[in-house]
Structure formats: structure tokens, C-alpha cells
Amino acid sequence: MRSLVSQVCLPVLALVTLASTYPGNAAEITLAVANSTCGTVQAVGARYVETHDIKINYLCKSSGLLAKGIRGGAIQADIYISASQRWMEYMVKGGLVAADKVVSPWGNRLVVGAPAGSPLKLEAWNDLTTDKVKTILIGDPGTAPFGRYAKQALQRTGIWEQIKQKITTTRHITLLADRLAQSDNRTVGILFSTNLSDRLRSIYPVDPTWHPEIRYYMAPLGAPEAGTEASRFFEFINGDPGREAFQSAGFDVSG
Amino acid sequence: MLQRLRNCSLYRQLIIPMFGIGLFSLLGTVYFSNILKESVAALDTVYVDGDIRLHNLEQIExxxxxxxxxxxxxxxxxxxxxxxxxxxxxxxxxxxxxDALPGARTAPAVTEQPLPESDEYTHDLAAALRSYFGETGVAIKLSAEFEKEAAFILLSRVESKYVPRIMEITSQLIRHEFEDIAVSRQVLMSVATQNLYITIAIGISGGGLLLLIAFAVIRGVTRRLSRLLTWSQAISEGNYSVPLTQDSSDEVGQLTQAMMEMADSVSDAHGKLETAKKNAESIAEALQIYANAFENSGEAILITDRNNHIINVNTAFTRQTGYELAEIAGRNPRILSGGNTTTGTYREMWQALEKNSFWQGELWDKKKSGELYPKWAAISVIRDPHGEVLFHIASFTDISDRKAAEARIEHLAHYDMLTGLLNRFSLESRMEQAILAAKRDNQQLAVLFVDLDRFKYINDSMGHQVGDQLLIEVASRLKECVRESDIVARIGGDEFVLVLTGLKDTNRVPTLAGNIIDRISQPYTVNDNVFDSSPSIGISIYPDDGDNIDELLKNSDIAMYHAKNQGRRNFQFFTEHLLVASEERLDFEHQLRSALELDQFELYYQAQVHTQGNHIYGMEALIRWNHPVRGFIGPDRFIPIAEEIDVIQQLGAWVIDEACRQLAIWKQTTTNPLQISVNLSAKQLHSDTLIETVREVMEQHRIREGELELEITETATMSDPELAVRQLNRLNQLGVSLAIDDFGTGYSSLAYLKKLPINTLKLDRAFVGDIENDRNDAEICMATIALAHNLGLKVVAEGVETTAQRDFLAEHRCDYLQGYLFSKPVPPEAAGALLEARHAPRETETCR
Structure with a gap:
């Protein structure tokens, strides 16, 4: 019942409310975006707004929190972008997303990162178990996919039990990137290569065969009619303009 | 059998039964006193064990x-x-x-039923705790693997499965513990009393039997001896034809036989004088045996001559009284008298001796040391055939022990064990006497009902041992405040009653009551703790406020409650209009019924703000009763009464309608989205007209989905969960947002709430208020926020009053805040002004 209500009534209501709040604008759409793609999606959005009379709102959180918020009714959005297949399946099961509308245009890679000024060097993956590394930051495996991938890689290579006591989790990737940038020389973090800012550098690439393939999944929420603002933007970001932006941000767009 | 015994020697006749019975009673008495001692010791153990177990249970909680x-x-x-x-x-x-779990209970030996129910609870508690720990351990292990999500879900399931059960069993156990102590105490008391009675019965019957046997034997011997004497006098007068039959073969029988032979000889010739002389010697021998029996008897025996001068006492007498024969020979037994025996008793004694030659009864005598003691006395008068008194024989038993036991029972029945004051039972009997006396002498009585303020608080916070010490101290202070002749009693917990007797007028009663208040309000020192307590006193006067005990006590109690309402630490006299006060409640109900028609209710609104940005997103509507006489009355006062007298449906419908009407007005002037919250009482939630009312109101005022939020308490959903879920689902279909109010005060868990179609949790102000002081509360607060987000719920914190609380809640990502820090509840116009400003004013530290 609740899903029906949000499918039909919420967009209508949102439009009515927005129309009265921002009388000058014709339309407004809201994107629920996995944290790791937040910057790139905003860049694509900015290009889109140049040519369209529309306002775009961005909700950047971990994929799991977004999924639960949308399903619980606390978050209302038009398009959902997840950093893992698991949370998109959760949405499909919840009836919030039509399975045939889900696309997966981009992929990503995990790296071991350190503060830009850190002299730390990893000769091999197993160096994580040595005294050189005191703290390893990863995402919360429960809600942040990049944390789940990191845990899977550590388990797959058999060092999870040895390094467990060095682990500290963070809720989402921007938080991890910030914290890592302010850390000491014995701290490393496992994160998407696209989230390395100029305050961080990669010290070891994670072998992609150690974890399931990292793909992003995107779908419109509910069943928007073709020709609405949301579906027009969906096509834009799924098409060439989106591909170019993601490629230049370092994402894998070959899939 | 009896005949065979009579044929034995006198020595055996006396000693065999006496020794047998004496030994039997002695063993019986020793045995039962020992059991008595054990019961008292067991009683002590019950209290100590009970204390330890109660402490442990509280520790577990x-x-x-x-x-x-x-x-x-x-x-x-x-x-x-x-x-x-x-x-x-x-x-x-x-x-x-x-470690604190109650172990296998060691029930006191005398308690035959060790309350198996309680053991079952203990077992259940241990099992529930072990399963709770076991399953929580699994959740913790998941958490340690950084699988927080799965751990959250498991933990909330485990909590809802075990925690309410554990808390329930623990409180059941505590209740049982109290019952246990009471039951064991009762059982032990009755066993102790029974043993005491048995001990006394054995003592008395043993002593009585001894006396009876001694009496029977002595009586038999003296009767036969005096018959023999009469006969021998006849013989000595030369009358040999007098017949004599003696049917026993003991010493007296032999004596008779010898005397008969002597008589034969005398009748034959004086020449047989030698034989007669021999026979006389055997008489002396018999008397010697008799004297031995007398001397060695366990009973104290005293013999006086016909003029009641002491002629002999035995060793047992010397042992009992301390007097040697030499000291008192020739004196009157009066010198033993202690002065505590009434002259009536003596008069009765002499009358009985005169009439029946026998008396027994209780006397208070004095030992040589001067010590007074009670004794059981049996006195026989020995007379010659003409009825002339020959001598008196008296035997005594010391009954001090029995007396002491009787006094102890008497004390327990009439006095409060803790304070030694009179208990309720003896208060009533003493009051009855006092009323009779006052009626007779045309005097007055004052009944003071004294109740300690905050006693329960002291007892709960400092422990009941401190509470008990306080009561003892209060009792002694109360006693110091009144005369010896006045009555002081404790009739329950912290309730004392004083009765001032024989008053000519009541002028001095207020002064005395004032003194008592000053005295009781002095600080108390118990176990190095110094604290204050004070009394509230209600006073009723005989005969003005009642002429019987019940009425006087009831009226002083009413006056005491009045004193409490007047702010405690004062005294109040009973007046007729206090009786009227209980009728006022009826009046209140009547006014509440008509208040709606008279338009006396108003809604106030309190702003709810976004944690980030501080702007208003909603208003909670709060009802107040603008009473024409009493001024503003808060919902705490009248909502429970409205629920009782069934006006809550109309009142609730009015609130929903009024709040929505106000929302419709605001929507015309403001462009910002706004939500209005209305509280729903448990009775309203269960009402079958609720859905229809809400639907109509929403249609009439064009309220859209999400604009109306109804708040219910956790407990309202728990009394009939199925009905609650049904009602909430229907409200949800109408587009009403639902919130759980006062979250965290009940036992419900998030897992249970998951079944309800709710959108919002309101964190109770109690948790928010303690964020700065209590680490546990702060952690529960922040975990609740995290778990609620996990279930996709919004969280509103109530009662936010300081910036520290706001910062904590913001840091832990609470969605919305409400409290004096932002705005107090204000009338609609002021609330409208707040909305126009969009931001709630920051009434920060200055408003505190």
C-alpha cells in the first residue's frame, strides 16, 4: 500500500508543493546517489541544467542507507544510483524499481590509499599484516558497498583474521577519504580509485579478481512516463554525456 | 496395678512416679525449648537471607x-x-x-513448603538470561566482524524476545521474595508459638501430676495414720473391741497389723509391753522414711503448725528461696510474701483452706536475695478427726520462666516489633478505654495522625535498613513529646497515631503539634548519613469530630491528607468542609462534561524544527482547559478523568478538528510545507468512530497526505496490539503520518514497532533530559536513533532545553527537535508569527 502511495501520490504532491514554493521554476528532480559517484553525477547535472529549465537536488549517502530510506518512506527521489547489485535488488524486491529499467553503465576499482604526504610503501598485499600498517579504514560492510568489496578481498586472500584488529569502519566513502587525509603515516584506507583526491595517493591497487566485479546500478524510481523531466535526465546521464563525464573521472565505462 | 503400688513401701510409692514424671517433663521441656530456640534462630535467618536475595535481584535488574x-x-x-x-x-x-543469580534456596527446616513456584521462576530467569547472553553473544560476534546491519537486526530481535521476560521474572521474583519472607515468618511464628504452648503444657502437667501424686500419697498416709491414731487412743482408753481394717501391706499397713497385735497383747496382759514397744519403734521408722521423702522431694515443701508457724522446710525450699530452716523456723510464712500478690488472693486462699482444706494458685513471693518471683503454690490443711487443724503443708513451683514467655507473647501481640510502640490492635483497645474514660469524666481527646513526608523516597534511595532506623528514631522522638499517659502507636509503614487523653480543653493541642513538627524535622543521622524528614499531621477531636474509634481515625487521616496538600510539614485540624473536598471531584467531573459546550478548551502549539538549519517543519497541538475559576488546567490533570467519564471521544474529535482548522488557516498565509501533530489517547485509538472522524476532518479542511500526524504512546498500542495495528493501518491509508510518543519509557522494542505502520519515533524527554548526566541514557538515545534510521523511521527528540543536548542530538543525526530551547507552547497567533519568521527564535541559555 505504502509503495503504491509513494509511486503515485508522492511525485504529484512534490510537484504541487514545489510549484508553490518556487514559482519561477518549471520542474525539479531529486537524485539519490551512491556517495562514490556523487561528484561526477553533480558534474553531469551541472551540464544538464545549462540547457534545461530544471532544478536538480542531490542526496549523497551510502547505497544501503539510501535504499532503506526510500523503502521506509523517509527519502523521496526520482532516480536511484547504487554502488552494488545487492541494494538495487533490494529495491526491485520492494517493488520500487522495475527490473527491466535497471542499467549498469559504469564500473570501478578498489585501491589501498594513504595520505598524500605519507612515505608508506606497500611492496605486496600481505604488507598490510606487518607493523608498518597500524590502522586500516574500510567502509561499513553492512551499508557501504566499497566496504563489502574490501572485506571480501581481505577474506579471499586469507588475511582478514590477522588484520581484523586494525580495522575501523566509516559510514560512507567521503567520510573515509576525509579521515584518511588527516591520518598519520601508519594508516591506510581501502577505497574506490575514483575517490582519491589530491590529498590522497594510491599505494597499492587491489586485484579485481579478489572480489565480485564492481558495477554501478541506476534506475528510475516508480514508473515515470516517457517524456517527463526525470526520464529525460535518465537518458542524458545513461547516454554519451554521462559516459564522457564518468570516463574522465576515472570510472570504467567499458561495460 | 494401683493395689500393687500401694503394697510397695511409701518411699517407692512416692519416688517411682515422681521420678518418672519429673524426668519425662524435664526432657519434654528441654526438647521443646530447644526447638523453640531453633525457630527463633530460623526466623532471623529468613530475614537475613531475604535481604541478600532482594539485593541480588535489584543488582540483576x-x-x-x-x-x-x-x-x-x-x-x-x-x-x-x-x-x-x-x-x-x-x-x-x-x-x-x-553471580548474582539466586541459587538453590535453602528453605528453613520448619517451612514445609518451600514455594516451588519461586524456584521455577529462578530457573526460568537463569534460562532466559543464559539464552539472552548466548544470542546477544552471536550478535556481538557479528558486530565484531563489522556486520553491523545483521547484528542490529539480530540484537533487536533478541532484546524483544528476552528483555521483557527477564524484567518480568525479576520483578516477579522480587514480589515472591517479599511473600516468601512473610510466609516463612508466619510459619515460623506459629511453630514457635505452638512449641511454646507445648513446653508450657508439659511443664504445668508434669508439675501438676507430681503435686497430685505427692498429694495423693501424703493424703493416703495421713488419713490412715489418723485412723490408726483414733484407734490407738481408743485402745489406750481400754476399749479393745474397736475394729480396725487396713487393706494395704505397706508400712502403714504393717503398723496397723502390729498395733492390732499390740492391742491383742494389751488386752491379754501388760506383760507383752515389750512387744508393743517394738511395734512403736517401727512406727518411728516409718516416720523417718516419710521424713526422707519430704526432705528429698524436688518440690519446695513448707510445713507449719496449727498456728501457722513454720516448723519445717525441705532442701528444695532452701534452694528455691535461699532461706535455711534455722532462719525462719517459728516465723509466719508471711515473711516470704513479696507484696505483689493482691490481698484478694490471700483472702480467697484462706477461705478455700477453711472450706476444702486445699488451695492452689499463683503467688508472687520474695527470695532471701530480695528478688521477686512468681510461683505456683499447693497448700493442704491436715486436720484431726474433730476437724481441728494439725498442720499445713505447702509445696511451691517457681514459674518465672513460664511467666517470662507469656509476657513475651503478650508483647508481640500488642506492640509494633520495629519501634516497640503500640500496634494498631492495641491502639484500638487503648483508645476504647480512653474514650470510655473521657465520656465518664466529661473530657476531650485529641487524635493526631502523623505521616512522614518523603519517607518512601528515603526508603527507596537509602535502603530500607536506613528507613527502619529512621522509624525507630521518629518513634522515640514522638514518645518524648507526649506524657506517659498518652497513647503512641504505629499503625503502618510511616503512619503514627498519637492520642492525647484526658483533655479539659484543646487549647494546648496546636502548641504540642507544633513541637512535634519541630522535633521530627530535626536532622537524622543514620550510618553516617545525615538527612531531613518532616511530618504532616492531621488532628481530630473527641467528641466534636466523632465519638468512635473508626470515625476519629478516618477524620484525622482526612485532615492529614489536607496537611499534605497544604505543602507538608504542617498540621491541620479536621473540619467538616474537608469532607466536602471529596465531593469536589464530582463537581470537577461535571464541569469537565460541560466545558466543551462552554468553549473553555484552547489549543497551544509548540514548534518542531529541523536539526540542521533550525527551521520549523511542524507544530504539536497541546490542549489546555481555560477554567473560569481555576485558570489554566493542564492535560495531565483532566485527560485521565475525561477518559474515565467517557468524554474523551468528543474532546479528542474536537482537538483533531481544531488543529486541522488552524493548519488550513496557516496554509493560506505560508508557502512552506507544515505538519501538525495531535496526541491520541489509548481510548481514542481503540474507538470505532476514530477513522470516520479523521476522514471527515481531513476532507472538510482539505488536509493532504503527510500534513496530519497522530501521536500515540507505546503503551496505548500494547493493551490490544491486533486492534491497534488494524486502526493504525487504516489511518495510514488515509494518509495520516503516525508517531510513537514518549519512546523508550515502555518495554517495547524496535522489532515490535516494526510491525506498526509508523513513520516517526519521539524520544522521551526523560532520556533527552539525562543526556548530559547519564552515560547509559545518552547511549540508549544514540543507539535508538541509529536503529530507528535503520528501520527507515524519523526521530524527533522532545524536551530539548540546552545547547549541549541539541549538539549531542545533532551529532548523532537526530532528525527533528522540539523543546523550550526553540519555543515553548504558545497560542495560535504567536505560533503563526513564528511560522512567518520560519525560524524558531533561539531562546538559548537566557530562557533557562
Whole structure:
């Protein structure tokens, strides 16, 4: 019942409310975006707004929190972008997303990162178990996919039990990137290569065969009619303009 | 058998039964006194054991709450090493709880039924705790693997499965413990009393039997001896034809036989004088045996001559009284008298001796040492055939022990065990006498009902041992305040009653009551704790306020409640209009019924703001009753009464309608989205007209989905969960947003709430208020926020009053805030002004 209500009534209501709040604008759409793609999606959005009379709102959180918020009714959005297949399946099961509308245009890679000024060097993956590394930051495996991938890689290579006591989790990737940038020389973090800012550098690439393939999944929420603002933007970001932006941000767009 | 005994020697006739019975009673008495002693010791053990077990149960309750807080902290911790530390604390706490578990109970030997129900509870508690720890352990392990999500879900399931059960069993156990102590005490008391009675019965019957046997034997011997004497006098007068039959073969029988032969000889010739002389010697021998029996008897025996001068006493007498024969020979037994025996008793005694030659009864005598003691006396008068008194024989038993036991029972029945004051029972009998006396002498009585203020608080916070010490001290201070002749009683918990007797007028009563208040309000020192307490006193006067005990006590009680209402630490006299006060409640109900028609209710609105940005997103509507005489009355006062007298449906419908009407007005002037919250009482939630009312109101005022929020308490959904879920689902279909009010005060868990179609949790002000003081509360607060988000719910914190609380809640990502820090509840116009400004004013530290 609740899903029906949000499918039909919420967009209508949102439009009515927005129309009265921002009388000058014709339309407004809201994107629920996995944290790791937040910057790139905003860049694509900015290009889109140049040519369209529309306002775009961005909700950047971990994929799991977004999924639960949308399903619980606390978050209302038009398009959902997840950093893992698991949370998109959760949405499909919840009836919030039509399975045939889900696309997966981009992929990503995990790296071991350190503060830009850190002299730390990893000769091999197993160096994580040595005294050189005191703290390893990863995402919360429960809600942040990049944390789940990191845990899977550590388990797959058999060092999870040895390094467990060095682990500290963070809720989402921007938080991890910030914290890592302010850390000491014995701290490393496992994160998407696209989230390395100029305050961080990669010290070891994670072998992609150690974890399931990292793909992003995107779908419109509910069943928007073709020709609405949301579906027009969906096509834009799924098409060439989106591909170019993601490629230049370092994402894998070959899939 | 009896005949065979009579044929034995006198010595055996006396000693065999006496020794047998004496030994039997002695053993019986020793045996039962020993049991009595054990019962008293067992009674002591019951109290001590009970205390320890109660303390342990309270400890378990506290530690389980701590354990819950710790496990939630573990789940919200992100670093492994911090989790390790918390895990160690968890294990310590778990050990503490398991150590404090009540073990197998060692029921006192005399309690035959060891309350198997309670053991079952103990067993259940241990099982529930072990399963709770076991399953929580699994959640903790998941958490340590950084699988927080799965751990959250498991933990909330485990909590809802076990915690309410554990808390329920613990409180059941505490209740049982209290019952146990009471039951064991009763059983032990009745066993002790029974033993006491048996001991006394054996003592008395043993002593009585001894006396009876001694009496029978002595009586038999003296009767036969005096018959023999009469006969021998006849013989000596030369009358040999007098017949004599003696049917026993004991010494007296032999004597008779010899005398008969002597008589034969005398009748034949004086020449047989030698034979007669021999026979006389055997008489002396018999008397010697008799004297031995007398001397060696366990009973104290005293013999006086016909003029009541002491002629002999035995060793047992010397042992009992301390007097040697030489000291008192020739004196009157009066010198033994202690002065505590009434002259009536003596008069009765002499009358009985005169009439029946026998008397027995209780006398208070004095020992040589001067010590007074009670004794049981049996006195026989020995007379010659003409009825002339020959001598008196008296035997005594010391009954001090029996007396002391009787006095103890008497005390227990009439006095309060803790304070030694009169108990309720004897208060009533003493009051009855006092009323009779006052009626006869045309005097007055004052009944003071004294109740300690805050006693329950002291008892709860400092422990009941301190509470008991306080009561003892209060009792002694009360006694110091009144005369010896006045009555002071404790009739329950912290309730004392004083009765001032024989008053000519009541002028001095207020002064005395004032003194009592001053005296009781002096600080108390118990176990190095210094604290204050004060009394509230209600006073009723005989005969003005009642002429019987019940009425006087009831009216002084009413006056005492009045004193409490007047702000405690004062005294109040009973007046007729206090009786009227209870009728006022009826009046209140009547006014409440008509208040709606008279338009006396008003809604106030309190702003709810976004944690980030501080702008208003909603208003909570709060009802007030603008009473024409009493001024503003808050909902706490009248909503419970409205629920009782069934006007809550109309009142509730009015509130929903009024709040929505106001919302419709605001929507015309403001462009910002706004939500209005209305509280729903439990009765309203269960009403079958609720859905229709809400639907109509929403249509009439064009309220859209999400604009109306109804708040219900956790407990309202719990009385009939199925009906609650049905009603809430229907409200949800109408587009009403639903919130759980006062979350955290009940036992419900998030897992249970998951079944309800709710959107919002309102964190109770009690938790928010303690954020700065109580680490556990702060942690429960922040874990609740995290768990609620996990279920996709919004969280509103109520009662936010300081910036520290706001910062804490913002840091832990609470969605919305409400409280005096932003705005107090204000009338609609002021609320409208706030909305126009969009931001709630920051009434920060200045408003506190």
C-alpha cells in the first residue's frame, strides 16, 4: 500500500508543493546517489541544467542507507544510483524499481590509499599484516558497498583474521577519504580509485579478481512516463554525456 | 496395678512416679525449648537471607540494563579495539549478573513448603538470561566482524524476545521474595508459638501430676495414720473391741497389723509391753522414711503448725528461696510474701483452706536475695478427726520462666516489633478505654495522625535498613513529646497515631503539634548519613469530630491528607468542609462534561524544527482547559478523568478538528510545507468512530497526505496490539503520518514497532533530559536513533532545553527537535508569527 502511495501520490504532491514554493521554476528532480559517484553525477547535472529549465537536488549517502530510506518512506527521489547489485535488488524486491529499467553503465576499482604526504610503501598485499600498517579504514560492510568489496578481498586472500584488529569502519566513502587525509603515516584506507583526491595517493591497487566485479546500478524510481523531466535526465546521464563525464573521472565505462 | 503400688513401701510409692514424671517433663521441656530456640534462630535467618536475595535481584535488574546499553554501544562502535574493550566489559557484566543469580534456596527446616513456584521462576530467569547472553553473544560476534546491519537486526530481535521476560521474572521474583519472607515468618511464628504452648503444657502437667501424686500419697498416709491414731487412743482408753481394717501391706499397713497385735497383747496382759514397744519403734521408722521423702522431694515443701508457724522446710525450699530452716523456723510464712500478690488472693486462699482444706494458685513471693518471683503454690490443711487443724503443708513451683514467655507473647501481640510502640490492635483497645474514660469524666481527646513526608523516597534511595532506623528514631522522638499517659502507636509503614487523653480543653493541642513538627524535622543521622524528614499531621477531636474509634481515625487521616496538600510539614485540624473536598471531584467531573459546550478548551502549539538549519517543519497541538475559576488546567490533570467519564471521544474529535482548522488557516498565509501533530489517547485509538472522524476532518479542511500526524504512546498500542495495528493501518491509508510518543519509557522494542505502520519515533524527554548526566541514557538515545534510521523511521527528540543536548542530538543525526530551547507552547497567533519568521527564535541559555 505504502509503495503504491509513494509511486503515485508522492511525485504529484512534490510537484504541487514545489510549484508553490518556487514559482519561477518549471520542474525539479531529486537524485539519490551512491556517495562514490556523487561528484561526477553533480558534474553531469551541472551540464544538464545549462540547457534545461530544471532544478536538480542531490542526496549523497551510502547505497544501503539510501535504499532503506526510500523503502521506509523517509527519502523521496526520482532516480536511484547504487554502488552494488545487492541494494538495487533490494529495491526491485520492494517493488520500487522495475527490473527491466535497471542499467549498469559504469564500473570501478578498489585501491589501498594513504595520505598524500605519507612515505608508506606497500611492496605486496600481505604488507598490510606487518607493523608498518597500524590502522586500516574500510567502509561499513553492512551499508557501504566499497566496504563489502574490501572485506571480501581481505577474506579471499586469507588475511582478514590477522588484520581484523586494525580495522575501523566509516559510514560512507567521503567520510573515509576525509579521515584518511588527516591520518598519520601508519594508516591506510581501502577505497574506490575514483575517490582519491589530491590529498590522497594510491599505494597499492587491489586485484579485481579478489572480489565480485564492481558495477554501478541506476534506475528510475516508480514508473515515470516517457517524456517527463526525470526520464529525460535518465537518458542524458545513461547516454554519451554521462559516459564522457564518468570516463574522465576515472570510472570504467567499458561495460 | 494401683493395689500393687500401694503394697510397695511409701518411699517407692512416692519416688517411682515422681521420678518418672519429673524426668519425662524435664526432657519434654528441654526438647521443646530447644526447638523453640531453633525457630527463633530460623526466623532471623529468613530475614537475613531475604535481604541478600532482594539485593541480588535489584543488582540483576540494574546490570541487565547496563548490559543492554553496552551491547548497543558495541554495535555503534566502528573501531575493532574499542569493540574489544566493550566486549570485556560485557563479559564482566555477564559474570556479575550470573553471580548474582539466586541459587538453590535453602528453605528453613520448619517451612514445609518451600514455594516451588519461586524456584521455577529462578530457573526460568537463569534460562532466559543464559539464552539472552548466548544470542546477544552471536550478535556481538557479528558486530565484531563489522556486520553491523545483521547484528542490529539480530540484537533487536533478541532484546524483544528476552528483555521483557527477564524484567518480568525479576520483578516477579522480587514480589515472591517479599511473600516468601512473610510466609516463612508466619510459619515460623506459629511453630514457635505452638512449641511454646507445648513446653508450657508439659511443664504445668508434669508439675501438676507430681503435686497430685505427692498429694495423693501424703493424703493416703495421713488419713490412715489418723485412723490408726483414733484407734490407738481408743485402745489406750481400754476399749479393745474397736475394729480396725487396713487393706494395704505397706508400712502403714504393717503398723496397723502390729498395733492390732499390740492391742491383742494389751488386752491379754501388760506383760507383752515389750512387744508393743517394738511395734512403736517401727512406727518411728516409718516416720523417718516419710521424713526422707519430704526432705528429698524436688518440690519446695513448707510445713507449719496449727498456728501457722513454720516448723519445717525441705532442701528444695532452701534452694528455691535461699532461706535455711534455722532462719525462719517459728516465723509466719508471711515473711516470704513479696507484696505483689493482691490481698484478694490471700483472702480467697484462706477461705478455700477453711472450706476444702486445699488451695492452689499463683503467688508472687520474695527470695532471701530480695528478688521477686512468681510461683505456683499447693497448700493442704491436715486436720484431726474433730476437724481441728494439725498442720499445713505447702509445696511451691517457681514459674518465672513460664511467666517470662507469656509476657513475651503478650508483647508481640500488642506492640509494633520495629519501634516497640503500640500496634494498631492495641491502639484500638487503648483508645476504647480512653474514650470510655473521657465520656465518664466529661473530657476531650485529641487524635493526631502523623505521616512522614518523603519517607518512601528515603526508603527507596537509602535502603530500607536506613528507613527502619529512621522509624525507630521518629518513634522515640514522638514518645518524648507526649506524657506517659498518652497513647503512641504505629499503625503502618510511616503512619503514627498519637492520642492525647484526658483533655479539659484543646487549647494546648496546636502548641504540642507544633513541637512535634519541630522535633521530627530535626536532622537524622543514620550510618553516617545525615538527612531531613518532616511530618504532616492531621488532628481530630473527641467528641466534636466523632465519638468512635473508626470515625476519629478516618477524620484525622482526612485532615492529614489536607496537611499534605497544604505543602507538608504542617498540621491541620479536621473540619467538616474537608469532607466536602471529596465531593469536589464530582463537581470537577461535571464541569469537565460541560466545558466543551462552554468553549473553555484552547489549543497551544509548540514548534518542531529541523536539526540542521533550525527551521520549523511542524507544530504539536497541546490542549489546555481555560477554567473560569481555576485558570489554566493542564492535560495531565483532566485527560485521565475525561477518559474515565467517557468524554474523551468528543474532546479528542474536537482537538483533531481544531488543529486541522488552524493548519488550513496557516496554509493560506505560508508557502512552506507544515505538519501538525495531535496526541491520541489509548481510548481514542481503540474507538470505532476514530477513522470516520479523521476522514471527515481531513476532507472538510482539505488536509493532504503527510500534513496530519497522530501521536500515540507505546503503551496505548500494547493493551490490544491486533486492534491497534488494524486502526493504525487504516489511518495510514488515509494518509495520516503516525508517531510513537514518549519512546523508550515502555518495554517495547524496535522489532515490535516494526510491525506498526509508523513513520516517526519521539524520544522521551526523560532520556533527552539525562543526556548530559547519564552515560547509559545518552547511549540508549544514540543507539535508538541509529536503529530507528535503520528501520527507515524519523526521530524527533522532545524536551530539548540546552545547547549541549541539541549538539549531542545533532551529532548523532537526530532528525527533528522540539523543546523550550526553540519555543515553548504558545497560542495560535504567536505560533503563526513564528511560522512567518520560519525560524524558531533561539531562546538559548537566557530562557533557562
Amino acid at each position: 540494574k546490570q541487565v540494563t547496563f548490559y543492554r546499553a553496552l551491547s548497543l554501544r558495541h554495535l555503534t562502535t566502528e573501531s575493532f579495539s574499542s569493540m574489544e574493550e566493550i566486549n570485556q566489559q560485557l563479559q564482566q557484566t555477564r559474570r556479575k549478573i550470573l
